Amino acid sequence: MRTRRSLSTISVLCFVLAAPWGARADEVVAQRLYDLGGRLEVMLTPSMSTFDKYTRHVAASVGLAYYFNDYIGLEIDLGYAFLHGDRKLLNEILNTAESLNPIERLPLSDLKYMDFWTSGGLVFNPLYGKINLSAELAINFHFYLVAGAGTAQYKYHELRWSGSGPAATFEKKEVTAGFKPMFYYGGGLRFHIVEDWSLRIEVRDQVYYDEYKAEHKPSGTTVAEKTIEDFVHITMVRLGVCYSFF
Amino acid sequence: MKKLYISIASIALLSAPAAAQSPNERVHVLQKRDYSVKNKFEVSAFGGLSIDDIFTQHYSATLSLDYHLDEAFALELMWMTCKVPFALGDKVEGSDPAEYKGDNLRFGNHYTDAYDEVKNDAKLSPSNADLAMINNFLGLSVQFSPIYGKWTLFNRTLGHADFYLSAGGGVASTEFKNARGNWVDTGVYFVGTFGLGFRIFLARWFAIRLDVRDFTFAARVEREASASVEAQVDTKIRNTMFVMLGVSFLFGGEAPVEIWSPY
Numbered sequence: 176m177r178t179r180r181s182l183s184t185i186s187v188l189c190f191v192l193a194a195p196w197g198a199r200a201d202e203v204v205a206q207r208l209y210d211l212g213g214r215l216e217v218m219l220t221p222s223m224s225t226f227d228k229y230t231r232h233v234a235a236s237v238g239l240a241y242y243f244n245d246y247i248g249l250e251i252d253l254g255y256a257f258l259h260g261d262r263k264l265l266n267e268i269l270n271t272a273e274s275l276n277p278i279e280r281l282p283l284s285d286l287k288y289m290d291f292w293t294s295g296g297l298v299f300n301p302l303y304g305k306i307n308l309s310a311e312l313a314i315n316f317h318f319y320l321v322a323g324a325g326t327a328q329y330k331y332h333e334l335r336w337s338g339s340g341p342a343a344t345f346e347k348k349e350v351t352a353g354f355k356p357m358f359y360y361g362g363g364l365r366f367h368i369v370e371d372w373s374l375r376i377e378v379r380d381q382v383y384y385d386e387y388k389a390e391h392k393p394s395g396t397t398v399a400e401k402t403i404e405d406f407v408h409i410t411m412v413r414l415g416v417c418y419s420f421f
Numbered sequence: 422m423k424k425l426y427i428s429i430a431s432i433a434l435l436s437a438p439a440a441a442q443s444p445n446e447r448v449h450v451l452q453k454r455d456y457s458v459k460n461k462f463e464v465s466a467f468g469g470l471s472i473d474d475i476f477t478q479h480y481s482a483t484l485s486l487d488y489h490l491d492e493a494f495a496l497e498l499m500w501m502t503c504k505v506p507f508a509l510g511d512k513v514e515g516s517d518p519a520e521y522k523g524d525n526l527r528f529g530n531h532y533t534d535a536y537d538e539v540k541n542d543a544k545l546s547p548s549n550a551d552l553a554m555i556n557n558f559l560g561l562s563v564q565f566s567p568i569y570g571k572w573t574l575f576n577r578t579l580g581h582a583d584f585y586l587s588a589g590g591g592v593a594s595t596e597f598k599n600a601r602g603n604w605v606d607t608g609v610y611f612v613g614t615f616g617l618g619f620r621i622f623l624a625r626w627f628a629i630r631l632d633v634r635d636f637t638f639a640a641r642v643e644r645e646a647s648a649s650v651e652a653q654v655d656t657k658i659r660n661t662m663f664v665m666l667g668v669s670f671l672f673g674g675e676a677p678v679e680i681w682s683p684y
Binding site: 225226228229245246264267268269271272273274275278281282283284285301302303304305306307316318391392401 | 473542551
């Protein structure tokens with residue numbers, strides 16, 4: 176959480192500092208080629224989670240967006256994580272645990288992963304620019320921010336123990352937590368390839384408030400219930416291919 | 422981590438325009454390239470934090486000196502610190518290997534809430550190799566700036582930036598905090614670095630830089646014997662990614678030449 180707070184602060188700081196407050200007011204990017212106003216676009220977006228503690232996702236989503244003008248648009252997104260589950264790190268620390276038996280619901284936050292989701296929100300494009308990549312062609316881009324809400328189906332693993340003492344072993348059982356409301360925020364760059372086609376690279380944090388009844392061992396072998404209240408973050412890097420109809 | 426590299430490589434490839442290299446580096450695609458870095462020295466100071474480790478959290482202070490060979494290539498010497506260099510703190514008597522106290526010296530090294538949760542609530546033990554933290558890093562890298570750009574905010578004002586990739590290596594000292602809360606030296610490692618970033622030019626002599634850099638090393642840390650587990654050595658390839666925000670001062674070099682371009 177501390178890292179995410181710090182990163183959010185850095186993002187805001189960058190955005191403020193990136194504002195060209197030292198530049199002349201009568202000078203803008205010459206020959207601006209692309210305007211988003213009035214466009215209806217479809218998107219196909221592969222994505223994967225990157226900074227999550229214990230879970231991993233590889234997903235794909237389809238989306239639709241409409242831009243009222245060059246700065247503001249609305250989007251909807253429907254996605255499915257075809258690979259989802261626990262990270263190797265979690266399996267590693269579970270497998271080397273010495274005194275976990277008979278805990279079934281792990282007292283850890285950010286354990287839940289999602290498979291289906293649907294969401295909708297705003298797209299805000301404050302910044303337009305051009306870059307050259309050691310070549311003769313300029314690439315036009317928009318920097319954008321997104322925020323919105325939706326619902327997603329979350330799952331997690333519980334442990335099922337067999338045997339007793341040091342020889343006890345566990346198996347993981349997938350449990351469905353159901354569809355939960357979530358919200359998201361993020362930002363990215365849209366690279367305009369030609370008039371109708373563009374690429375979006377984006378980082379998006381999907382957040383859901385979780386109240387989870389876990390188990391822990393306050394002392395010795397006694398197992399007690401512990402409620403974990405925390406925001407579950409799933410941070411995805413998304414690479415979207417967009418086609419505009421109008 | 423591999424996935425992240427694949428993403429970055431994909432983005433670089435997909436965002437590339439038709440590759441038509443100019444024979445004359447002075448002909449810039451974007452008209453009025455106001456900020457030239459060729460032959461300039463650049464001194465930068467950064468504040469940073471690690472972003473991808475689950476159990477460790479670094480806050481760093483970094484100084485770097487860059488020499489720009491031309492508009493695209495630069496050499497960079499970097500010193501990053503999360504701890505007062507060479508000071509170890511108070512040695513715990515009778516400890517072997519030596520253990521030290523002194524959290525104030527390790528101003529930038531902390532364990533996360535996730536570590537406390539794993540250790541205290543779940544009574545689980547991450548590998549000691551996952552707990553090793555970088556104290557000080559000294560390294561050299563090559564910086565490649567293939568992209569120069571301009572942008573406008575709300576179609577009103579103009580900004581300039583260049584985007585770069587960097588790769589290099591160096592050495593880093595590392596430590597970890599054991600179960601007794603004491604710091605144990607885990608050795609000096611060769612560290613490979615890979616990163617990307619951009620500098621926003623606010624004046625010809627001053628820029629703001631945002632840098633994302635990954636530090637990779639092979640941590641090898643001893644685990645003490647416990648009632649049910651024998652002493653062993655935990656080995657792991659560790660990636661610690663830092664986001665660093667800083668300011669740069671540029672000296673020397675040449676004034677840029679304006680050449681007309683249709684873009």
